[in-house]
Amino acid sequence: MTAAIAIEGLEVVFDRFRALKGVNLEVREGESYGLVGESGSGKSTLLKAITGLAPVAAGTIAVNGRTLGKTRDKAFFRGVQMVFQDPYGSLHPRQTVDRLLQEPLAIHGIQDGEKRIERALDEVGLGKGFRFRYAHQLSGGQRQRVAIARALILEPSILLLDEPTSALDASVQAEVLNLLEEVRRRRKLTFLMVSHDLAIITHMCERLMVMQNGEAVETLTASQLIGHRVSEDYTRNLLRASEGFVRA
Numbered sequence: 001m002t003a004a005i006a007i008e009g010l011e012v013v014f015d016r017f018r019a020l021k022g023v024n025l026e027v028r029e030g031e032s033y034g035l036v037g038e039s040g041s042g043k044s045t046l047l048k049a050i051t052g053l054a055p056v057a058a059g060t061i062a063v064n065g066r067t068l069g070k071t072r073d074k075a076f077f078r079g080v081q082m083v084f085q086d087p088y089g090s091l092h093p094r095q096t097v098d099r100l101l102q103e104p105l106a107i108h109g110i111q112d113g114e115k116r117i118e119r120a121l122d123e124v125g126l127g128k129g130f131r132f133r134y135a136h137q138l139s140g141g142q143r144q145r146v147a148i149a150r151a152l153i154l155e156p157s158i159l160l161l162d163e164p165t166s167a168l169d170a171s172v173q174a175e176v177l178n179l180l181e182e183v184r185r186r187r188k189l190t191f192l193m194v195s196h197d198l199a200i201i202t203h204m205c206e207r208l209m210v211m212q213n214g215e216a217v218e219t220l221t222a223s224q225l226i227g228h229r230v231s232e233d234y235t236r237n238l239l240r241a242s243e244g245f246v247r248a
């Protein structure tokens, strides 16, 4: 089977700073894959490199079997969408939900927009009443639901999720995570998800990669992490530092 995402020897260099130092990663089709590691380890940079937002100095990235070049075309964004941490920064506050969802449809010249908007709003648990509200009138959790609807509207096969719930309250966080999991099942999506919360990663992901200083420390299954069957001290320290995780 072709990998959804196959990355080999990926180097990202900002000015002279090497943010990623030869990272390899394979995410299978339909898999939910986690990235963990301390702040600054390169997790967001890895997602940005996939979407063409970070300067790739060496290595290759292939999505659904196609090796990507320097730029990303429209077809790429129909297949791969990103959800960011900050539901305030990622949605224009003075736009209605309808406008925010129409925009990608217009850019991609999609005709059956009406059906897609209804489906996406329904899937993220926002009824019709939300369609003509302004983003600034929504709670953080509602905004993140809109951001997810917006990511889904082009019917991608891969979602890149960068700390998608870390700006939300614990209870809202759980709702949004459950929603993401349902959407993934229903749409048979592949997830590549960053979180500093190991409990979230083991709940949401089948496999994960531990990163440190721009390198992969080790690759584990969720059950290996839960059972503390890890090989590297760095991962053991992450486990120890992760409060509340001891219950596993």
Ligand SMILES: Nc1ncnc2c1ncn2[C@@H]1O[C@H](COP(=O)(O)OP(=O)(O)OP(=O)(O)O)[C@@H](O)[C@H]1O
Pocket (backbone or CB within 6 Å): 014, 015, 017, 019, 037, 038, 039, 040, 041, 042, 043, 044, 045, 046, 196
């Ligand atoms: N645009 C940029 N210019 C220069 N350096 C950058 C840039 N973006 C990221 N970096 C650096 O690259 C390193 C990795 O950053 P990255 O954002 O990928 O970390 P992260 O693992 O996502 O951390 P966090 O958990 O805090 O979000 C950091 O040292 C960061 O300062």
Ligand SMILES: [Mg+2]
Pocket (backbone or CB within 6 Å): 043, 044, 045, 162
């Ligand atoms: Mg980050």
